[in-house]
Amino acid sequence: MKKFIAIILAVLCVFALCACGNDGGSSDNDANKTAEYKPDYGELYYASGDVKFGILDPAADVLSALGEPDSTFESNSCAYQGKDKFYYYDGFEILVNDVDGTERITGITVADDTVSNPQGVKIGMKIDEALALMDGIEYAQSGDTYKFTVGSTLFRIQAGDDGTVAAAEYSVAANDK
Amino acid sequence: MSKKSNKKLHIICLAVFTVLLCAAVWLLGRITEPKYMSGVLEGAMTQEYYNEENSHDVIFVGDCEVYENFSPVTMWEEHGITSYIRGSAQQLIWQSYYLLEEVFERESPKVVVYNVQSMKYDAPQSEAYNRMTLDGMPLSKHKLDAIKASMTENEDMISYLIPFLRYHSRWSELTDEDFEYAFRRDSVTIAGYLMRADVEPMTKLPTAPVLDDYTIGDTCWEYLDKMQKLCDANGATLILIKSPSLWPHWYDQWDEQISDYAAEHGLDYINLLDVSDDIGIDMQTDTYDAGLHLNIYGAEKLSRYFADILAGRYGVPDRSEDETIAADWENKCNAYYELLAAQNAELEEYGYLKSWTLGDEK
Numbered sequence: 001m002k003k004f005i006a007i008i009l010a011v012l013c014v015f016a017l018c019a020c021g022n023d024g025g026s027s028d029n030d031a032n033k034t035a036e037y038k039p040d041y042g043e044l045y046y047a048s049g050d051v052k053f054g055i056l057d058p059a060a061d062v063l064s065a066l067g068e069p070d071s072t073f074e075s076n077s078c079a080y081q082g083k084d085k086f087y088y089y090d091g092f093e094i095l096v097n098d099v100d101g102t103e104r105i106t107g108i109t110v111a112d113d114t115v116s117n118p119q120g121v122k123i124g125m126k127i128d129e130a131l132a133l134m135d136g137i138e139y140a141q142s143g144d145t146y147k148f149t150v151g152s153t154l155f156r157i158q159a160g161d162d163g164t165v166a167a168a169e170y171s172v173a174a175n176d177k
Numbered sequence: 178m179s180k181k182s183n184k185k186l187h188i189i190c191l192a193v194f195t196v197l198l199c200a201a202v203w204l205l206g207r208i209t210e211p212k213y214m215s216g217v218l219e220g221a222m223t224q225e226y227y228n229e230e231n232s233h234d235v236i237f238v239g240d241c242e243v244y245e246n247f248s249p250v251t252m253w254e255e256h257g258i259t260s261y262i263r264g265s266a267q268q269l270i271w272q273s274y275y276l277l278e279e280v281f282e283r284e285s286p287k288v289v290v291y292n293v294q295s296m297k298y299d300a301p302q303s304e305a306y307n308r309m310t311l312d313g314m315p316l317s318k319h320k321l322d323a324i325k326a327s328m329t330e331n332e333d334m335i336s337y338l339i340p341f342l343r344y345h346s347r348w349s350e351l352t353d354e355d356f357e358y359a360f361r362r363d364s365v366t367i368a369g370y371l372m373r374a375d376v377e378p379m380t381k382l383p384t385a386p387v388l389d390d391y392t393i394g395d396t397c398w399e400y401l402d403k404m405q406k407l408c409d410a411n412g413a414t415l416i417l418i419k420s421p422s423l424w425p426h427w428y429d430q431w432d433e434q435i436s437d438y439a440a441e442h443g444l445d446y447i448n449l450l451d452v453s454d455d456i457g458i459d460m461q462t463d464t465y466d467a468g469l470h471l472n473i474y475g476a477e478k479l480s481r482y483f484a485d486i487l488a489g490r491y492g493v494p495d496r497s498e499d500e501t502i503a504a505d506w507e508n509k510c511n512a513y514y515e516l517l518a519a520q521n522a523e524l525e526e527y528g529y530l531k532s533w534t535l536g537d538e539k
Contacts, residue, residue, distance in 0.1 A: 070381075071380050071381055073380070073381065073382065073383055073424075073467060074466075074467075075424060075425070075466070075469050076266075086383045088381060088383075093383055093384055095383070107386075109383070109384045109386070111384050142389045142390070143389065143390070145387060145389050147389075156387050158387045167384070167387045169384075169386065169387055171386075176389075
């Protein structure tokens, strides 16, 4: 009997302790996380003018440096808490999500052939030419898709039926399922 | 006191203590579980179905592309069609299937409409969305099966059965709403339709993301097979649709696979994206979030179009002469127009829907 009551009380204590635990991070911690952030994308970054940025970079600084976007779009996110926030700029799009309490860049899409990535890859060029430009970064091929991974970043090039680059985008490697 | 009577007293005390403990855990669960009565209303939708007093000839299952895009009231007004939308946020196909199992235990719809958008997901996705769909189901084999099929890696069955285990950490976030709605809920939908009367025109949609593989997963096909068998066994016609929402992107490769499946299995698949112009949908006026979901004006257009199909092609009967059913739908129509008036009043006063959103001013 005493053992049984002890077990029940223990269970209640666990409930109470769990309830007391705060699973939300403090803003100080979030600030520290941002301050301690070191990009791990190596050469797999994107650049627009003088602004260089990559996957998991804190979004606020990048968006501020890029200036006012042409337009924006929001939808509920499946991969993250909250919203998928898209920012459209000339020739490219940036996706921003809340990652552990900090707004971070989780996607960069080359939207048309008016821009290229820092290696020179652009929409519409021959896929062989694009792969040559990415020389030095290992890739894996899956069907018509070529995937380059460095740290947390996945850069994906997709070939169209005519053997040219149909799409090019940067995303979070961990989300590649 | 003898040892025997002492033991008896202990057993009684133990029983009373256990009952009180269970009652306390249940009560705390009721208080701490999210109520979804403001802001994110989608979590309150599943349980509303159980309050329905009359049966329905048409049941919709699927994600936001059904509960935001179809208006049962319009279908009633146009053709006397009785319908209900058993939709929920990011409802996955196995959840649709188990919700449908539940439906057939309670009523005998003639037509089941399934929106195929969710077949892009072949695995459990998010606890938050799981909870919004599953927490409102009463305990049953269907619920247990739905939980088993839906749990993500870090979830466990017991926390679905004893909500306090999952929600106890909300104690510090409790608001008046948690106490007010501990034992009751207001309706947030009209026959499963979640109304939005605001307008946010579509500007530009994001570039469709690149996928490595456009193949729809085996689990989805397995549940679609099961859904068809379930409908067949219950004498209902299953119709597959793709709602005319423009985002998330619906890939041609997916569309082809669904078309092929439908042809092979003798099902009708209606891609409503292809007939958006015929329906008259204008994404400058008929969407409240720039092309993801239709607002009431778009939903009414789509529902008029679809009601014609249901009545004409599938012979769904006009129930408007049935007094009991007509009275029920009169109440629903009244609630619908009252809600529309209330939303319009807020739009006029604040410029956005304050009471039906998280308060994000546009």
